[in-house]
Amino acid sequence: MAIRPILTVPDPLLKTVSRPVEGPVTDAHRALMDDMLETMYDAPGVGLAAIQIGEPLRIIVMDIEGKDEDGKELPRRPRYFVNPEILWASDEVKTWEEGCLSVPEIYDEVERPDRVRIRYLDYDGKTVEEDADGLFAVCIQHEMDHLEGVVFLDHLSRLKRDSVIRKLRKAQRVEA
Numbered sequence: 001m002a003i004r005p006i007l008t009v010p011d012p013l014l015k016t017v018s019r020p021v022e023g024p025v026t027d028a029h030r031a032l033m034d035d036m037l038e039t040m041y042d043a044p045g046v047g048l049a050a051i052q053i054g055e056p057l058r059i060i061v062m063d064i065e066g067k068d069e070d071g072k073e074l075p076r077r078p079r080y081f082v083n084p085e086i087l088w089a090s091d092e093v094k095t096w097e098e099g100c101l102s103v104p105e106i107y108d109e110v111e112r113p114d115r116v117r118i119r120y121l122d123y124d125g126k127t128v129e130e131d132a133d134g135l136f137a138v139c140i141q142h143e144m145d146h147l148e149g150v151v152f153l154d155h156l157s158r159l160k161r162d163s164v165i166r167k168l169r170k171a172q173r174v175e176a
């Protein structure tokens with residue numbers, strides 16, 4: 001397992017439409033998912049799409065367990081999604097303040113369907129169908145956007161997006 005660098009906006013690779021995993025889920029895919037999970041925990045974050053570490057494959061990892069009411073870390077519950085599809089989305093929408101490891105230190109409100117039904121292959125290549133709500137629904141839709149080359153900034157007004165990109169470019173110049 002390895003912690004890999006996370007690409008940040010405006011890296012053009014983040015605009016790539018990722019390709020599906022063809023054929024079975026192999027040990028090479030599982031090794032990639034292991035690296036993604038370690039990278040996500042290290043960041044820290046609750047989700048990560050393969051393109052965020054420069055791999056244009058339709059693979060997502062997630063762990064939304066977090067902490068309990070007393071702030072105590074809950075046991076880890078890693079989840080893996082290969083070739084995820086949205087089968088159904090509710091008409092009801094919800095606004096959530098989103099963040100993104102590829103857009104450091106920026107949080108903003110995004111409106112998305114409140115609930116979705118998804119189908120995907122898991123770590124072992126088994127087909128799973130599942131309903132998602134709350135943070136799970138937000139996170140899977142956010143990560144599936146990454147598979148289409150979309151970051152959450154693309155849901156904001158052009159004015160807001162341009163201002164965030166200017167801010168990130170300035171911060172990157174200072175770091176360099």
Ligand code: K1U
Nearest residue numbers: 044045046047048098099100101102139142
């Ligand atoms: O970059 C990403 O795609 C991961 C992103 C997922 C996400 C979070 C919130 C709403 C929508 C999508 C993150 O993990 S941002 C970091 C974050 O939310 C977090 C970090 C530490 C602890 C808890 C949450």
Ligand code: ZN
Nearest residue numbers: 099100101102
């Ligand atoms: Zn993201």
